[in-house]
Amino acid sequence: MTPAELSQSLFDLVNQVSERRRDADAPVLGLTVADVVLDRPRNRDHGDWASSIALKIAKPLGASPRDIAAELAAGLEALPDVASVEVAGPGFINIRLEAAAAGALAQTIVEKADAYGTGTLYAGIKINLEFVSANPTGPIHMGGVRWAAVGDSLARVLQAEGASVTREYYFNDHGSQIDRFARSVLASYLGEPTPDDGYGGAYIGDIAATVVAQYDGDIAALPRDEQQEVFRSIGVDLMFTEIKEKLHGFGVDFDVYFHEDSLHESGAVTRAIDRLRELGHIFEADGAIWLRTTTFGDDRDRVIIRSNGEPAYISGDLGYYLDKRERGFDQNLIMLGADHHGYIGRMMAMCQAFGDEPGVNLQILIGQMVNLLKDGEPVRMSKRAGTIVTLDDLVDAVGVDAGRYSLVRSSSDSQLDIDLDLLGKHTNENPVFYVQYAHARTSAVARNAAASGVDRSAFTPELLVHDSESALLGVLQEYPRIVAQAAELREPHRIARYIEEVAGYYHRWYDNCRVIPLGEEPVTDLHRTRLWLNDATGQVIRNGLGLLGVAAPERM
RNA sequence: GCCCCCGUAGCUCAGUGGAUAGAGCAGCGGCCUUCUAAUCCGCUUGUCGUAGGUUCGAUUCCUACCGGGGGCACCA
Numbered sequence: 162m163t164p165a166e167l168s169q170s171l172f173d174l175v176n177q178v179s180e181r182r183r184d185a186d187a188p189v190l191g192l193t194v195a196d197v198v199l200d201r202p203r204n205r206d207h208g209d210w211a212s213s214i215a216l217k218i219a220k221p222l223g224a225s226p227r228d229i230a231a232e233l234a235a236g237l238e239a240l241p242d243v244a245s246v247e248v249a250g251p252g253f254i255n256i257r258l259e260a261a262a263a264g265a266l267a268q269t270i271v272e273k274a275d276a277y278g279t280g281t282l283y284a285g286i287k288i289n290l291e292f293v294s295a296n297p298t299g300p301i302h303m304g305g306v307r308w309a310a311v312g313d314s315l316a317r318v319l320q321a322e323g324a325s326v327t328r329e330y331y332f333n334d335h336g337s338q339i340d341r342f343a344r345s346v347l348a349s350y351l352g353e354p355t356p357d358d359g360y361g362g363a364y365i366g367d368i369a370a371t372v373v374a375q376y377d378g379d380i381a382a383l384p385r386d387e388q389q390e391v392f393r394s395i396g397v398d399l400m401f402t403e404i405k406e407k408l409h410g411f412g413v414d415f416d417v418y419f420h421e422d423s424l425h426e427s428g429a430v431t432r433a434i435d436r437l438r439e440l441g442h443i444f445e446a447d448g449a450i451w452l453r454t455t456t457f458g459d460d461r462d463r464v465i466i467r468s469n470g471e472p473a474y475i476s477g478d479l480g481y482y483l484d485k486r487e488r489g490f491d492q493n494l495i496m497l498g499a500d501h502h503g504y505i506g507r508m509m510a511m512c513q514a515f516g517d518e519p520g521v522n523l524q525i526l527i528g529q530m531v532n533l534l535k536d537g538e539p540v541r542m543s544k545r546a547g548t549i550v551t552l553d554d555l556v557d558a559v560g561v562d563a564g565r566y567s568l569v570r571s572s573s574d575s576q577l578d579i580d581l582d583l584l585g586k587h588t589n590e591n592p593v594f595y596v597q598y599a600h601a602r603t604s605a606v607a608r609n610a611a612a613s614g615v616d617r618s619a620f621t622p623e624l625l626v627h628d629s630e631s632a633l634l635g636v637l638q639e640y641p642r643i644v645a646q647a648a649e650l651r652e653p654h655r656i657a658r659y660i661e662e663v664a665g666y667y668h669r670w671y672d673n674c675r676v677i678p679l680g681e682e683p684v685t686d687l688h689r690t691r692l693w694l695n696d697a698t699g700q701v702i703r704n705g706l707g708l709l710g711v712a713a714p715e716r717m
Numbered sequence: 718g719c720c721c722c723c724g725u726a727g728c729u730c731a732g733u734g735g736a737u738a739g740a741g742c743a744g745c746g747g748c749c750u751u752c753u754a755a756u757c758c759g760c761u762u763g764u765c766g767u768a769g770g771u772u773c774g775a776u777u778c779c780u781a782c783c784g785g786g787g788g789c790a791c792c793a
Contacts, residue, residue, distance in 0.1 A: 203738090204734090217773095219773080249736075253736065338792080393778095461789090464791045467791040504788095529786080531723055575730075576723070595754055598756070601753075605753055658732085702742075717753080
């Protein structure tokens, strides 16, 4: 019996009880199945599943919660897979399943394999997920790396729920930051000091040297403005290529790298502005062209074409958003750092100005910043000052798996502290090893089982009665719900926390229950059935790590 | 001044209205002739920032305040 079936049964019982109890003239409760949720109690004494529904409906029915609970309990007890039901505390209903019914899950998981945990929440939905989008003015730093890890994992989670996801990187190659970058590289080449508003990192010199080596001609012979253009175009390409390669090495690949420049060149920006003008949301003032975002809740109107004729940054967003919509994306997700949260108002206003629904067609996910600490003291990261910690630094220190895992296991709402010293030393503190070790252990057990003549030729789930077994089964059952929740809330860290929990239950089970008989003891159906549970656990950990983009090693 | 995020064990952090608030790390003490000891077991620590409110029930929702971080351009 699946949790869904059990909660449907409970829902039916709730309806029966409320029909029987309510006065003829009283309003119906209007509950749906979703209101009748089953919890997996933390305390195993409270059964395999628990419901607080009696507490919720007691008042409208004018009855005591315990009386309602008792009636529901009687109905549940009659179900075939339910072993026992009790009413506890103020009116909780604690349900215990037959061991066979609970244990059947092990076989289900093994048979579903990679598909276990996937759902259909977003079946048929096209989602565009834009993340990282760091400017190509320097190596990708820790802030961007966090979104690379979280965004890629979120994409995987959404795909697991049936969505068609396009990972997209918006490449800002149009604005004045690029000019600063070009001037900085040029200055380095000429041996001049870094411009006041330029970038001063050591990588600037490297880029200058590489550009000189790659340029087919004599840069020194060019006039200064042409020199700058050479350093701009080749330098940006170099950065762009490097960023792509580094992200690839980190396991993050984008489907689309979208160039801001192309929006201006293709006329997409002009088209978007024309469209908004037709809709009556454009006005002119002080020599500039504005979008009246205040109509849609923004705290001020926004300039989209400056009085000098240059498009403001947001104009690219107008064209870009329209382009995404024309490409058929129902949901457009954009991940931004907390330093960009002020964009939400204007972006949502823009979405609404186009006639779309903010929060549905456009969703902006804000993630908090990464703080770097050294000797317990904060280190400020700045591309300008050249004090940056890059993707490479992270991977060199701890590797891809531990790096991704440490970035994705915290809520994006929390600022992340990363201690540069700890990063290099105490790698065992990373819970990823705890989880990976559990997975390696399931593989080792499976290998040894094969060598010892334990196979999966029998499956008798009613034998899985040890406390550590029902606890493990209980947590394995949660997986599909966790994936759905992570997708809905856009919070992939839930997957990490969950598999840590699975690893814990598995290790404790391993300690208590043998899959392979000791010494000369015969192989029994209990051993064979436990092998199913072992393999099921490995499968769930593997699936979970897969959603995080972290390897599931068979040996450690 | 306004907006967003955070405040939970010594540290880093989970916990989108439920029962006795959890994990990892750190500390102390136990288990290897037994499927991998990167595991497991035991001990120890909490005004869930403060004060109100809603609720049968609040770490969770609402309000105010305190503390930390970030943001409020014809920059991108």
